[in-house]
Amino acid sequence: MGHITTPPPPPAVFRIVDLFAGPGGLDVAADVLGHQVTGIEWDGNACATREAAGLDTFRGDVRAYRAAFFPRAQVLTGGPPCQTFTVAGHGAGRRALDQVVGYIDRLHEAVRTADGDWKRIFRTWRAISEELRRKAVLAEEVKERKRGIEARRAVTRKALQRALEDLGTPGDEIRSVLKSSRAERNLDLKDEMLETLVVEFDTLGVELHECRQQLEELGDERTGLVLQPLWWVIERSRRPGSNAYEAVVLEQVQAVMPVWEKYAEVLGTLGYRTRTQLMLTEAFGVPQTRKRAVLMARLGETEVSEVAETHERYRSRNVPSGAPTRGRAEPPLWDLGEQSTDRSPKAAWVSMEAALKKARGIDPELPDRPAFTVVSNYGTGGDPGARGRRDHDVPSSTITGKVSRNRLCHKGTDIDLPRFERFAPAEAGVLQSFPVSYPWRGSDRSQQIGNAVPPRLALHVLRQVLEPGLGHEEARARAEQAVSDLENWRPPSEPVRARTHGDLAGHPLTGR
Structure with a gap:
C-alpha cells in the first residue's frame, strides 16, 4: 500500500486594518498572501491609486476613526507619518521624538496602574489628545x-x-x-x-x-499621529467588550526605532510578544537600498522571530572609471559589520537592470535602455554639487518623492539618455518592488511611490508574523510563490470606490 501524504492546511486568512495605508504597499502584499485588508488613508491621490488597484479603502483622517469601528479586524498594521522624526537627534526632530516618547510613557503608566479601569486609561488619552489639539x-x-x-x-x-x-x-x-x-x-x-x-x-x-x-x-501636528496605532491597540486590549488584535505590524524610517521600542514596552504589558528589527530592503530582494524600522507583535505566547534575510546586503562600489570628477560614488549607507545572525545561503541583491528587465518581460512597453547611471537629485556629504550616483547593475538608491527628478545618463558620463532620461512611474514603482502593472493614479505619483512601504519587504514581514508555525522549507516555498504572485499581480477590471466615514454600515470589519 502506498504512503498517503496529507498536504498541510492552507495558512489562516486574517482580516487586517491598515492605518496610514498610502497607495497600498503593505496591502498588495497582504492581498497576494491571501489576507483581507482594509486601509485608511487621507490623501486623495493615494486613494485614487488604491481604488484603481481594487484595494478596500476608507478615505479620511485616521483620527476620525476608532478601533471600535472595526471590531472584526484581527490584525493592525500601519506606518504613521515620519517627517518630524527624520532629523531626530538635531533640533526639532529630537524634540518631536522626545515628546512622543513622553506621551507613550504616560499611556504606559495609565495601562500599568489602572488595574483594568478603562475610564482612567481613556481619560489619559483624552488629556493627551486635548494637549495636542491645543498645540x-x-x-x-x-x-x-x-x-x-x-x-x-x-x-x-x-x-x-x-x-x-x-x-x-x-x-x-x-x-x-x-x-x-x-x-x-x-x-x-x-x-x-x-x-x-x-x-x-x-x-x-x-x-x-x-x-x-x-x-x-x-511641534508638528503629525507628531501626534504616531500615537494613533498604539491607542488602537490599547483600546482593543482594554476597552470592555473588545477583543485584542492577534498581531501588530508597524514600519517606518530608521529614526522611529526608539518609538517602536517604547511601543514594545507597552505591548508587552498588554500581553504581546514583540520584536523590533532594522531591515535593509535590498536584503529582502527589493532592488533598492533603504532602511526600515519594523515592530512586530503577536498576542500570547508565540515568539516573534527575526525575519531572515533572503538576499545579500549591498556594498557600495568605488567611483566607476570614467565618472565625472565633480561627482562621486555614493558612500555606504550603513556599517557592514552589522551582520545578520542568519547564515543560510542567500541570493545576490537585485540590481535596477535585473528588476526592470524582468518587468519588461511582463510589460514590453517599458523602455529598454542602454547601460545607464542614475544621478541623484540630492547632493552627498553636505555638498549640493556632489550628486549621488548609482550604475544600472546595482540596486537603486532610496526611492524618494523626488525620484522623477533623478537623471539617467549614459553609464559613467553626464550625458542624458535621449527620450529615457527619467524613470516613468511604473519603473519607479518596480524599484520600490511594486508590480509593474500597479495602476498609479492622481497627481504626485512620485511622492506616492517614495512614501510607500516596499511590498516585497511587507510580504516577508507579514508572512513571518502571521504564519509562524510553518517549517523552514514550507515557509520558503510560500514566500517564493508569494513573490511570484506579487510580480505578476494585475489590477481588477473595475475600480473599487473608496468609502468615507459615513459608509461604515455593511462593511465586513464593522459588524454593522
Whole structure:
C-alpha cells in the first residue's frame, strides 16, 4: 500500500486594518498572501491609486476613526507619518521624538496602574489628545502670523535693496546685507530713509526667528499621529467588550526605532510578544537600498522571530572609471559589520537592470535602455554639487518623492539618455518592488511611490508574523510563490470606490 501524504492546511486568512495605508504597499502584499485588508488613508491621490488597484479603502483622517469601528479586524498594521522624526537627534526632530516618547510613557503608566479601569486609561488619552489639539491650534495661529511677517519682510527687503542700489552699494555687499540677520551691523547708517528700512528689516527678522522657535517648541501636528496605532491597540486590549488584535505590524524610517521600542514596552504589558528589527530592503530582494524600522507583535505566547534575510546586503562600489570628477560614488549607507545572525545561503541583491528587465518581460512597453547611471537629485556629504550616483547593475538608491527628478545618463558620463532620461512611474514603482502593472493614479505619483512601504519587504514581514508555525522549507516555498504572485499581480477590471466615514454600515470589519 502506498504512503498517503496529507498536504498541510492552507495558512489562516486574517482580516487586517491598515492605518496610514498610502497607495497600498503593505496591502498588495497582504492581498497576494491571501489576507483581507482594509486601509485608511487621507490623501486623495493615494486613494485614487488604491481604488484603481481594487484595494478596500476608507478615505479620511485616521483620527476620525476608532478601533471600535472595526471590531472584526484581527490584525493592525500601519506606518504613521515620519517627517518630524527624520532629523531626530538635531533640533526639532529630537524634540518631536522626545515628546512622543513622553506621551507613550504616560499611556504606559495609565495601562500599568489602572488595574483594568478603562475610564482612567481613556481619560489619559483624552488629556493627551486635548494637549495636542491645543498645540495644533496655537501652531496655526503662529503660522498665520509668520506668513504675515514674511510678506512684510519681503516688501521691506525689496525697498532696502533698491535704496542700497541707489546709493551705489556694491552687489556683493548688498547680498551680504540681505542675508544677514542683523543688517545694521554691516552698514554705515547715515541716510535716514535707509536707517528706517534697516531697523524695520531687522525687527521683522527677529519676529520671524521668534515664530520659528515657537513652532519648533509646539511641534508638528503629525507628531501626534504616531500615537494613533498604539491607542488602537490599547483600546482593543482594554476597552470592555473588545477583543485584542492577534498581531501588530508597524514600519517606518530608521529614526522611529526608539518609538517602536517604547511601543514594545507597552505591548508587552498588554500581553504581546514583540520584536523590533532594522531591515535593509535590498536584503529582502527589493532592488533598492533603504532602511526600515519594523515592530512586530503577536498576542500570547508565540515568539516573534527575526525575519531572515533572503538576499545579500549591498556594498557600495568605488567611483566607476570614467565618472565625472565633480561627482562621486555614493558612500555606504550603513556599517557592514552589522551582520545578520542568519547564515543560510542567500541570493545576490537585485540590481535596477535585473528588476526592470524582468518587468519588461511582463510589460514590453517599458523602455529598454542602454547601460545607464542614475544621478541623484540630492547632493552627498553636505555638498549640493556632489550628486549621488548609482550604475544600472546595482540596486537603486532610496526611492524618494523626488525620484522623477533623478537623471539617467549614459553609464559613467553626464550625458542624458535621449527620450529615457527619467524613470516613468511604473519603473519607479518596480524599484520600490511594486508590480509593474500597479495602476498609479492622481497627481504626485512620485511622492506616492517614495512614501510607500516596499511590498516585497511587507510580504516577508507579514508572512513571518502571521504564519509562524510553518517549517523552514514550507515557509520558503510560500514566500517564493508569494513573490511570484506579487510580480505578476494585475489590477481588477473595475475600480473599487473608496468609502468615507459615513459608509461604515455593511462593511465586513464593522459588524454593522
